[in-house]
Amino acid sequence: MIGIRDLEVAYEQDIALKQLNMSVPAGATCAVIGPSGCGKTTLLYALAGLVRPQSGEIAIAGAPLSGLRQGTGLILQDYGLLPWKTVYDNLAFPLKARGGAGAEVNDRVGAMLAALGLESLGHRLPGELSGGQKQRVAIGRTLVLEPDLLLMDEASSALDALTKERIQDLVLEAHKARGFTLVVVTHNIEEAAFLGQRIFIMSQGRITSVLENPHFGEADFRDHPSFFELRQRIRRHLYEAN
Numbered sequence: 717m718i719g720i721r722d723l724e725v726a727y728e729q730d731i732a733l734k735q736l737n738m739s740v741p742a743g744a745t746c747a748v749i750g751p752s753g754c755g756k757t758t759l760l761y762a763l764a765g766l767v768r769p770q771s772g773e774i775a776i777a778g779a780p781l782s783g784l785r786q787g788t789g790l791i792l793q794d795y796g797l798l799p800w801k802t803v804y805d806n807l808a809f810p811l812k813a814r815g816g817a818g819a820e821v822n823d824r825v826g827a828m829l830a831a832l833g834l835e836s837l838g839h840r841l842p843g844e845l846s847g848g849q850k851q852r853v854a855i856g857r858t859l860v861l862e863p864d865l866l867l868m869d870e871a872s873s874a875l876d877a878l879t880k881e882r883i884q885d886l887v888l889e890a891h892k893a894r895g896f897t898l899v900v901v902t903h904n905i906e907e908a909a910f911l912g913q914r915i916f917i918m919s920q921g922r923i924t925s926v927l928e929n930p931h932f933g934e935a936d937f938r939d940h941p942s943f944f945e946l947r948q949r950i951r952r953h954l955y956e957a958n
């Protein structure tokens with residue numbers, strides 16, 4: 717699904733990504749983890765077609781990426797909700813912008829609100845929601861467009877531990893039900909271990925190691941010794957790289 721070869725992205729003098737290579741199979745999930753400033757967000761923006769690389773290639777679903785792409789959904793750190801629109805309208809807006817109308821939009825928004833446990837909040841404005849609820853709306857607004865690739869940036873960094881886990885569960889359920897390819901960038905070791913089938917460790921603009929997670933998606937994975945072991949491996953690789 718995603719193939720990146722020798723990617724280089726620079727902001728004026730600052731080189732943010734250096735000769736970066738990665739691949740993610742269609743329908744798989746990956747987590748990209750590294751310390752602040754290592755280039756995670758830049759990588760996500762490059763995958764979204766929002767920043768143009770100086771050199772190298774990105775291919776998505778077999779086609780070279782040259783800008784924004786219809787099938788890609790992006791969820792950013794600050795949720796990106798429209799503050800003057802209700803929860804319902806935040807979900808309906810992208811559908812209407814793509815030409816959807818009337819009953820079809822209503823059905824799809826209704827189904828998505830129900831799937832995310834947001835039925836009773838459709839009339840509220842984003843300012844009247846908790847952080848976890850905002851995150852759910854942001855996820856819903858992106859999933860309602862049925863992306864084949866979902867890109868998430870530090871999805872739940874501002875949330876408490878339990879709400880964070882619930883959001884991660886929700887993302888995993890959506891992935892299982894819908895089969896999109898998922899890229900999550902995070903500096904949270906548990907989030908990377910839970911959501912990543914493949915985990916890319918990043919340091920100073922490069923991928924320094926790739927860990928496979930054969931237990932990804934298993935029931936009660938967080939309670940398994942293999943989850944603890946994976947967290948330790950990620951931690952060790954992060955220490956070695958930085």
Ligand SMILES: Nc1ncnc2c1ncn2[C@@H]1O[C@H](COP(=O)(O)OP(=O)(O)OP(=O)(O)O)[C@@H](O)[C@H]1O
Nearest residue numbers: 727730731732751752753754755756757758759903
């Ligand atoms: N718009 C910009 N202009 C100039 N330099 C930038 C810009 N955005 C990012 N950078 C620089 O590029 C490098 C990578 O930044 P990036 O935001 O991708 O890192 P990150 O790993 O996502 O960090 P964080 O975890 O803190 O969000 C940093 O050195 C940063 O200062």
